[in-house]
Amino acid sequence: METDIVSSLDTSVTASIPQWDTLVQTMAGLYRSDKNDQPVPSVATSYHKSSDGKTYTFNLRHNAKWSNGDTVTAQDFVTAWRKGVSPKAMSGYNYIFSNIKNADQISQGKKAVSSLGVKAVGKYKLVVQLENPEPTFIDKMVIPAFYPQNTRLVKKYGAKYGTAAKYTAFDGAFKVTKWTNTSEKWTAVKNP
Secondary structure (H helix, E strand, O other): OOOOOOOOOOOOOOOOHHHHHHHHHHOOOOEEEOOOOOEEEOOEEEEEEOOOOOEEEEEEOOOOEOOOOOEOOHHHHHHHHHHHHOOOOOOOOHHHHOOEOOHHHHHOOOOOHHHOOEEEOOOOEEEEEEOOOOOOHHHHOOOHHHOOOOHHHHHHHHHHOOOEHHHOOOOOOEEEEOOEOOOOOOEEEEOO
């Protein structure tokens, strides 16, 4: 049953239309959709694809910030993607990670989440290993399931992360205020 209530802003917990609409307005992933629904760089500045089409190396902007002032890093993507593919993830979107190395085995509880084919190389380089070449991989990067999560806050708040505005940071154009996971109303304000 669909509701207008945003019950979480943690992409690994739920995937309702109101939640994802809110995330699109308040979060920035590696890429975003332009007016023609084509992927254009957002937190990523560029990427390199290996000759076999199975490794993507993303270079990230050095000036991307979370609403709390933290720098958006490659580790923030690793944190979010590992949560999203975990067998504990409740979004129903584990399958969207399927072609990333070991994702299916992780979702089935057969491998550790740390074995996911994604790693941070320093603060501003994200390397993704795929099982097979995927011509539409960059197109998928606009989907909220692939958005980052502030690693420091995920560690600090644990299961509370994404359950209220005060337990979440935003790296997009707006940030949510005056919201808890049972609120029927919230406010989106310009993100400094």
